[in-house]
Amino acid sequence: MKFNTVFCVAGAILLNIAAMKRLCRIDSSSNRNRTKTDKRHAQRGNYYRSSFLSSVCGKARFNTKIIGGQDATDGSWPWQASIHTSSDGGYFCSGTLINKEWVLTSVGCVLQMPNIQIYLGRRTQNGSNPHEQFRTVIKVVKHPKYNSLGNNLALLQLSSSVTFTDYIKPVCLAAAGSIFVAGTESWVTGWGTVSTNEIKLPDTLQEVENPVVGDIECNDAYGGIITDNLICAGFLNEGEKAPCVGDAGSPLVTRQGSVWIQSGVFIGSHYCGEPGYPALYVRVSEHQDWISNYTSSSEPGFIPYPLILSLADGGSTNLLSFPLALAFSIIEDAAELGRVACELDICGEAPLNTKIIGGQNATAGSWPWQASINSLPSGHHVCSGSLINKEWVLTAVYCVQNINASDIVIYLGRLTQNGSNPFEISRTVAEVIKHPKYDSFDSSLALVKLSSSVTFTDYIKPVCLAAAGSIFVAGTESWVTGWGTVSTNEGKYPDILQEVEVPVVSNTECNKTYEGSITDNLICAGFLKAEGKAPCVRDSGSPLVTKQGSVWIQSGVFISAFLCGYAGFPDIYVRVSEHQDWISNYTSSSEPELVPQPIVSVFDGGSNTLLSFPLALMCSIVPLILIFF
Incomplete structure (x- = not known):
C-alpha cells in the first residue's frame, strides 16, 4: 500500500539544513526533559488565560535579527528592565517587565537594596533614551524559598502602571510544563561586563545567543547541583559568550513564532562563560503558581513551550509532529520565495484550473481526470468516471452493469460532447471489475481497465484518492463535475462539462433526510436549503473532489440524488x-495515489489540544499568517 503524505508550508517542501539540525536537536533532548514531562503537566492548573495568538506579551517590533555578543538596537528587547539604587543612581542588575505593574528579577539583586529604581525602554546607561519610562518600587516579594539556588527569584511591584509602547512591552513567561530541550536557540540580554579581563560595564545593552544545555551535561559540569528548578544555557566549547558580573536577573528568552518567551532568570556562571561551564538560570516555568499568586490582578502572559504542531491522517494515526516555532521559521523562509505550495507527486494537479464557478461550464483542462464513458454502437455519453492512474478509471457500477466491456469507450481530456476536443484521447476497455458487494447501495463501485496506458498532459491527469481514515467534515468545500442534465424540468444534456460546488453534509444530517440509510461507506454533499445545484441524470460515476493546497482529492463517487438537487435532500456518493483496499488490490501494478485528509493540531507540548483544523485550511490561511510576521 502506497501513501503520500501532504505537508503544507509556504513555499518549497524541502526543509533546509538548518531546520533539520534544529529538528535533530529536538529529537535528542535530555532524558531529564523527557521523564519529567508528566510532572510538569500536573502543574498547569488553569493558567492558560493568555492566548498565544492574541496576547500583547512577547512582541518586539524592532527585533529584526540577533547578533550574538554585540550592542542591541533600540526597542529590540522591550521588556528589559534596568534596576538601580537611589543611593548613587547606578545600575546594578537587570529584570524583565512581565505586565504593567511587575518586574521579575533575581532575589540577589534586591536582598539588601532599599529605594530601588526601575528604568524601562532604556538602551544606554549614559546616553539619550527618548523612549524611557521611570518607576520606583513600592513592594518587593522574595520567593519563600529564595535561599535555595533554584528559587532565587523576586518580584518588584512598580509605583504605577506603565504604558506599553513599541519600546516598552512585557515578555511572555514559559508556562508550567514547558520543555526547552538541549540546543533550543535562546538569548540573554543585559548591561553586565563583556570580558572576563575587566570589570568595566558596557554603556549599551548587550545581547548574546546562548543555546540551552541539557541538565545532564550541566550536572556533569556542576557536580550534580542542577535541579528541575534550574535551566542551563551557553556554549560548552567556547568562552566569553555568556552573561557576567552585573547581569544578575537578566532574562533568557526563546522565540516561538513572532512571540518571545522567557525561560530563565540569570543567577550565575563560572568565570563568566569559561568553556565547559554553562550559565545558570532559575527556570521560570517551575514558578508559575508563585508568580501568578502575586500578580493575579494583572496576570502576565503564560505561554506553553513548545507548542506542538501535529499532522494526523484524519484518524488516529499521527503522521508528523514538530514544534510550532519550526513551522513558523519554515513559513518565514518560504515567504521570501513569494509563493504558497502544497506539493504531491503528479496526482490531483490541475494547472489549468484557476477558479471554480458553481453550476456553469468548465474550462478545458480544469478537471483533467474527468472521464466520459460512452456506449457503443450509439457512441453517446452515459456516465462519468475519474482517471486514477495510467490504466484505470473509477466509476459507479450502474454505469457498466449491463454493458459489455467491448462496447465501452472512454474519452479523456474531453470538454465538449459534440464540439472540437484537441487534447482528447480515447481508449477502449480491457476489463471491468465490479465491487464484490456492488448490490449493496454503499459499495456500488466499478473499476474500468483501459486498453492501453495513457500519457499524462496538462489536460489529462489522475486524481488523488482519499486514503482510509480521511475525514471530510460538514461544510468541506467540494466540487462535482459531469455532463448530466442541468435542470430538473427538462431532459436536455449540456454539451460542455459542468462544474458545481457542493459542501459536504454530515452523515448525521443526511440520515435525518434518508431515514438512517446512510452508512459509513457513503458521503453526502449538497445544499440543504437551496435547489438546483446538484448532479443529475447521466452524472452517475462523477467524482466529488476537495482541494488540499494545490492538490485535488476525490472523496466520493456520485450514485444518487433525490429529484436532482431537491431542497433538503443532499446528493449521495x-x-x-x-x-x-479493494481499489489497491486491483490496481497494484500501477497503484493510484491514496492521500489522507490530514488534520493539523496545535498542542501545548503535552496532551492538551489547543486547536485542530484540516490541513487544507492551513494551506489557505498561510498567506494570512504571513501578515503577522
Whole structure:
C-alpha cells in the first residue's frame, strides 16, 4: 500500500539544513526533559488565560535579527528592565517587565537594596533614551524559598502602571510544563561586563545567543547541583559568550513564532562563560503558581513551550509532529520565495484550473481526470468516471452493469460532447471489475481497465484518492463535475462539462433526510436549503473532489440524488476512503495515489489540544499568517 503524505508550508517542501539540525536537536533532548514531562503537566492548573495568538506579551517590533555578543538596537528587547539604587543612581542588575505593574528579577539583586529604581525602554546607561519610562518600587516579594539556588527569584511591584509602547512591552513567561530541550536557540540580554579581563560595564545593552544545555551535561559540569528548578544555557566549547558580573536577573528568552518567551532568570556562571561551564538560570516555568499568586490582578502572559504542531491522517494515526516555532521559521523562509505550495507527486494537479464557478461550464483542462464513458454502437455519453492512474478509471457500477466491456469507450481530456476536443484521447476497455458487494447501495463501485496506458498532459491527469481514515467534515468545500442534465424540468444534456460546488453534509444530517440509510461507506454533499445545484441524470460515476493546497482529492463517487438537487435532500456518493483496499488490490501494478485528509493540531507540548483544523485550511490561511510576521 502506497501513501503520500501532504505537508503544507509556504513555499518549497524541502526543509533546509538548518531546520533539520534544529529538528535533530529536538529529537535528542535530555532524558531529564523527557521523564519529567508528566510532572510538569500536573502543574498547569488553569493558567492558560493568555492566548498565544492574541496576547500583547512577547512582541518586539524592532527585533529584526540577533547578533550574538554585540550592542542591541533600540526597542529590540522591550521588556528589559534596568534596576538601580537611589543611593548613587547606578545600575546594578537587570529584570524583565512581565505586565504593567511587575518586574521579575533575581532575589540577589534586591536582598539588601532599599529605594530601588526601575528604568524601562532604556538602551544606554549614559546616553539619550527618548523612549524611557521611570518607576520606583513600592513592594518587593522574595520567593519563600529564595535561599535555595533554584528559587532565587523576586518580584518588584512598580509605583504605577506603565504604558506599553513599541519600546516598552512585557515578555511572555514559559508556562508550567514547558520543555526547552538541549540546543533550543535562546538569548540573554543585559548591561553586565563583556570580558572576563575587566570589570568595566558596557554603556549599551548587550545581547548574546546562548543555546540551552541539557541538565545532564550541566550536572556533569556542576557536580550534580542542577535541579528541575534550574535551566542551563551557553556554549560548552567556547568562552566569553555568556552573561557576567552585573547581569544578575537578566532574562533568557526563546522565540516561538513572532512571540518571545522567557525561560530563565540569570543567577550565575563560572568565570563568566569559561568553556565547559554553562550559565545558570532559575527556570521560570517551575514558578508559575508563585508568580501568578502575586500578580493575579494583572496576570502576565503564560505561554506553553513548545507548542506542538501535529499532522494526523484524519484518524488516529499521527503522521508528523514538530514544534510550532519550526513551522513558523519554515513559513518565514518560504515567504521570501513569494509563493504558497502544497506539493504531491503528479496526482490531483490541475494547472489549468484557476477558479471554480458553481453550476456553469468548465474550462478545458480544469478537471483533467474527468472521464466520459460512452456506449457503443450509439457512441453517446452515459456516465462519468475519474482517471486514477495510467490504466484505470473509477466509476459507479450502474454505469457498466449491463454493458459489455467491448462496447465501452472512454474519452479523456474531453470538454465538449459534440464540439472540437484537441487534447482528447480515447481508449477502449480491457476489463471491468465490479465491487464484490456492488448490490449493496454503499459499495456500488466499478473499476474500468483501459486498453492501453495513457500519457499524462496538462489536460489529462489522475486524481488523488482519499486514503482510509480521511475525514471530510460538514461544510468541506467540494466540487462535482459531469455532463448530466442541468435542470430538473427538462431532459436536455449540456454539451460542455459542468462544474458545481457542493459542501459536504454530515452523515448525521443526511440520515435525518434518508431515514438512517446512510452508512459509513457513503458521503453526502449538497445544499440543504437551496435547489438546483446538484448532479443529475447521466452524472452517475462523477467524482466529488476537495482541494488540499494545490492538490485535488476525490472523496466520493456520485450514485444518487433525490429529484436532482431537491431542497433538503443532499446528493449521495460512495465514500472512496472506505474502499482503499479493494481499489489497491486491483490496481497494484500501477497503484493510484491514496492521500489522507490530514488534520493539523496545535498542542501545548503535552496532551492538551489547543486547536485542530484540516490541513487544507492551513494551506489557505498561510498567506494570512504571513501578515503577522
